[in-house]
Amino acid sequence: MTSALHFLQLARQCEITELELLQRTSALVDTLGRLIHALQKERGLSTVYLTGRAAPTELAAQIKECEQLADTARAGFDDLSSPAQGARLFSRIAYVLQGLDALPALRERIQARQKTPETSAAALTKLVTGLLAVVFEAADGAADPNISRLLVALFHFMQGKELAGQERAAGVAAFGAGSEQRQQNWLHLIEAQERCFQVFAEFAPPTLLPQWRAEDAALERLRRVGCTSAANNESGADLRQTWFDVATSRMDALHAIETQLAAEVLYQCECRIAEARQPLPVADANADFFDSFPAPAASLGPQLNRSVLELVQDQSQRLQAMQAELETTRAALQERKLVERAKGLLMARRQFSEGEAHKLLRQTAMNQGRKLSEVAEAVLAMADLLPPAPH
């Protein structure tokens, strides 16, 4: 017959196991951040190579870096091979491995200029999207509310940075040969990344925010030039390189913040594990279960003379409070998912741009005095009334 104290300890052990799992997943997120950063640069350089007549030397060096980081990531995946990690994470990893395996063939075709700037960028974007889905699964499974908040901030930051990376490639293509469609696409990428960074700012630890600069004068000037027809002239080739350099230095700055955020996640995991490993206070006497009242103020110090029942109640309350906090974070995320899904629906069925869809939702919410998520829910509920997606 197992005692209450045993199950109390088992509960502690569970917490530690979950946190250690989270620590390993977070280490993987850090690795994936580096791989994504390298692939983003490969995507930018591939676009430069395909747009102009640049020699592929810088690209070749970048591919080598990607290969090394991909090996580290594969090793990281292997470290996770424990069934406690969750089916969805493993499915996402299986998807990404397919992409990594197919990379050499893609690179050969880029090298042979058998790809356009757009199809090359789209292929690498597909892989990065898969990698971000792995990060999302890792973030979604966190059982500690603080770490969960950090991972939500990190995931949105990484997504915003990915959109910034797509913007880099889109800008290179637009400076090469601007068209209204390329410029529209560029504007959309700017808007979408701003929304991701908003979520980051909402969930990130305040200490990290001062390092985060949303604005960059040189970048903004080039954006203005590139997104207006003024760029469609001979200076395009010069501006293309300037844009690539400015956008690259921005990507590096974003990567530095991302790395710090990932380090913060790992640090928080360590702290929480250390806390959970604190020995249980000594429990000497059993308070009577049926007659017990809330524990008196511990005038003898919190470590002394506490009954098992008090310990059980403390721990239970703490775990419940953590769960409630976690649900708040998840609800906030859930709201965002609703809004994203409603926007996607409007984009597919009404041929709205993402910006237009967002504006419509926000306007409707303001007019009706309702929350954005409520309007999104209403849009999804009336999906059947919208015209079908064109083919």
Next chain:
Amino acid sequence: MTSALHFLQLARQCEITELELLQRTSALVDTLGRLIHALQKERGLSTVYLTGRAAPTELAAQIKECEQLADTARAGFDDLSSPAQGARLFSRIAYVLQGLDALPALRERIQARQKTPETSAAALTKLVTGLLAVVFEAADGAADPNISRLLVALFHFMQGKELAGQERAAGVAAFGAGSEQRQQNWLHLIEAQERCFQVFAEFAPPTLLPQWRAEDAALERLRRVGCTSAANNESGADLRQTWFDVATSRMDALHAIETQLAAEVLYQCECRIAEARQPLPVADANADFFDSFPAPAASLGPQLNRSVLELVQDQSQRLQAMQAELETTRAALQERKLVERAKGLLMARRQFSEGEAHKLLRQTAMNQGRKLSEVAEAVLAMADLLPPAPH
């Protein structure tokens, strides 16, 4: 280097592990249902013993049955000692074990008539509440949407049945010596159990609903007599026994449905495990990751000629869809929790009865054309504006 196929299999294995865990927890829920049923009867018989002059023979037999079922439950707890089960579940179990350990002392005091009908019932209610919290944790952790719905139905059914059990004891006490307070308490128990059974009806499989009869003429007649002052006469003692018998046969009927529902949960676990154990279709060629389009209609039969990439995408979609469904169930539960918390706040701060609090929330929602959960959220948000709880 581990292949995509390996991670695909790992994802499958994860699902199976989670389902087997769920199966073991569900078996425990079944055991706990039986123990709770026996404790509920012990509570009723204890009240009969303390209210009248009945000899304790029937009570003694019931205590024996409780002891046996408690041993089975303890063995069931021991079966769970794997850290994958979750910290909150183990904390709840630790709490319950304290209660089971303290039972013999409580029974001695009841035997010696050192307890009133109310304090005796309250003590056993405390233990049953702890046991229901274990069931709740088991229900909350389910990773499969169908099983999660069943467990939500089962949990609410068990909670409703527990309120019906409290009603049995309350009725015995009220027929012994009716007072306005006892009658108020009785009415509250009727109303609260009806709300639980509503949730059950919402989440239960339709096949089970025909067996579920909300009304019972004999019970309703006794409720009417007992809840009005008409019962305060010499016929009280006779009616007490009649009430106890009618309420007990109702409890037994509820228990039969509960047992069927628990069996259904176990059956669904088995089905899902069998499904997840189906071998993966043979994957012969790799579709190209970067050029692949959605899989063509499988004219060769679904088991033939499918690429690993297709398998990965199918599995991933299935898992995501399951997750979305699960979130819908959780959101529905979350809404109910909000409403319960708001009601609790109104009861504590405004001295409303549960019925009054519920009526106020519903009325406000109707007047404002808002969802009940939105009104509950608003109430919780303005908690600081309500008068503090009296002491």
